[in-house]
Amino acid sequence: MSEKVVIGLEVHCQLTSLKTKLFCSCPSNYRGREPNTLVCPTCLGLPGSLPVLNQKALEYGLMVALALNCKIPKRTMFFRKNYFYPDMAKNFQISMFDRAGGAPLGYDGYVTLAVGGTQKLVRIRRVHLEEDPGRLVYPGTIDTAPYTLVDYNRHGVALVEVVTEPDFESPKEARAFLQKLRSILEHLGVFDGGLEGAMRCDANISIAGGARVEVKNIGSFKDVERALTFEIMRQKQLLAKKVAVVRETRHWDGERRITVSLRTKEEEYDYRYFPEPDLVPVEITEEMLDQIKARLPELPDARQKRFVSQYGLPGYDAMVLTSDKALADFFEKAVAAYGKPKVVSNWLMSDVLRCLNEYNLEIWESKLTPEHLVEMLKLIDEGVISGKIAKNILWDMVSSGKSPKQIVEERGLTRIADEEYLRKLVDEVFKENPKAVEDALSDEKAIHFLVGQLMKKTRGRADPQLANKIIREKLASK
Ligand SMILES: [Zn+2]
Incomplete structure (x- = not known):
């Protein structure tokens, strides 16, 4: 059975080179810090606070969009994506939206991928900027935890979201793409993929035109191959039993290495997007783009x-x-x-x-x-x-x-090229193997045997050429 597998990715990458968050001046490096200490009224969404766009984040976002060969709109703006969940202190996330007058930061781009000896073009649907939610910590696993801890230090950190078209046909290709994306972002100098949680990914998977399943919370590109392989196996097993795959959102549990159901289609959110009234639209001028293009470093394809x-x-x-x-x-x-x-x-x-x-x-x-x-x-x-x-x-x-x-010194591994020393050992070998010496006069195989014996004595460290030379000379003089 070779049902066609179709995979699309949504990748969230933190712009880890930024010093501050996307809309406030809180430090964006939250790693290893006391929970809930890097927060302010703006990133907590307290009444009366106002967001201000981090210009550097906009510049980095545009660098990413250009590096992914995207088209850039002349104007974009931020939207509120409304949802109630404890990882969002203000009950909405400031993001971008491609409808209702909005535009992503970049669209219709592509990345080339080397797959099985040929080049594959992966289409990029869109690239946009948004704020990272807070971090939820579940004691145990997400579906059994009796309570949840929340840390808002990460809340408001600048993310660039990269959405691909469903162009991958295997978990391997998806992983190769994430690796390439990471390499591009690291060459740009906006991102350090070595930081835990800096790149997170959601994947859409369907088999042979069946229902689309979304897998969330894939924490690294090492995990993406595992998560997708598991999910494909799960869906194939259902299909083999003639059970329909339902459209749903599943959570990747990296500890147990399985996906678990989070919600089905009926429970999908309506995000009620509307323009963020506290931020002005962003005008992207030709001049601005020219300046950024001129500063783009060498990227992986050029390298x-x-x-x-x-x-x-x-x-x-x-x-x-x-x-x-x-x-x-x-x-x-x-x-x-x-x-x-x-x-x-x-x-x-x-x-x-x-x-x-x-x-x-x-x-x-x-x-x-x-x-x-x-x-x-x-x-x-x-x-x-x-x-x-x-x-x-x-x-x-x-x-x-x-x-x-x-x-080499500690293990005494240096090659022995001391001729005098080797000659002594050869004398021993000859004494210990009189039959082989006899045979060696007419049989090449026996010579190899004698060399082998010498190698054994030196634990493989005798210079092979020298060993051969000494043994042949000694035989010739017989
Ligand atoms: Zn803040």
Whole structure:
């Protein structure tokens, strides 16, 4: 059975580089702070308070819209999205709306994605600015918690919401998109995806034209693949039993790794959008856009092309490396210190990524530094360690942050290229294996056996070429 899966995403990204919230001067970095201490009458929506638009947030929002190849309206305004829920102190969220005279900050954009060797175009329906709700903390799980704690420090933090068309056909594609989006936002310098909760996502999923299910509260792009895979499985099982999938909103429980039903279509909210009377409409002039365009930094697509032209990398390598800003930066730092871009790229793309994947770490979370990778490559070049041993110590470098020299020393892994010492060991090997020595005079296989014995004695550290040379010489002199 291969029912067609259709997925669309709504991604909320905090503009974490902003110092203050979207409509007031409270600090926007709430992480690790005492709950409900970064609040003021405006973000709490107390009577008499007035919001003022953070100009930097508008500028960042426009940068995002431009980077996602969106069209930009000449004029937009904010709306009140009304709903009653404890995460909103004022019972409405100030957001943007694409009807009733409103316009999103950007619309009809696209992002290119590399999927299975081909390029895929993902259409961006809209990009808009809105305020983040407060943080609700459920003791236990959302459907069993006896009470809820609320922290308004996050309330009013600037979010950019990116809505795609339903263009994804698999959880993998959705994840790849989030990764690309994150890379774009990080290149813009407006966002740090490493912060917990900085990127959150809702997904719409339907199978073969069936009812659309919305999954909310997917906290990271690592989770998006899990949540979507679970939901597709759930819907396929229902279809197999000939049970109709109902249109509903479900909640992703990252702890239990399942989705649970929150509300069905009958319970959907009517948000009663109306223009926010306390904020003036926003005029977006050509001049303003030109200034922002002129300041846009190099973005992942351009960087990918540059990696091909400047470093001579294959397109695929360049694509993988630039899909993560931290990885691309790591690569460029290592190449600046070492040269040989293809060698650096090979190590990153194979052993380093495999190792990170195994530890479930991203490169910036790991203790591996470009300096240590370069040191390791130089140890190989100098013949101090073999490539095989390098692959081995890499794991230690990633997890412990120790320098390769230190690991090699501690574990006594240096390659033995001391000819005199090796000759002594070869003498021992010959004494211990008289039959093999006899055979070796006429049989190549027996020579390999003797080399193997020498390797065993040195725990793989004998220089293989030298070992071969010594053994052959000794045989020839017999
Ligand atoms: Zn405030």
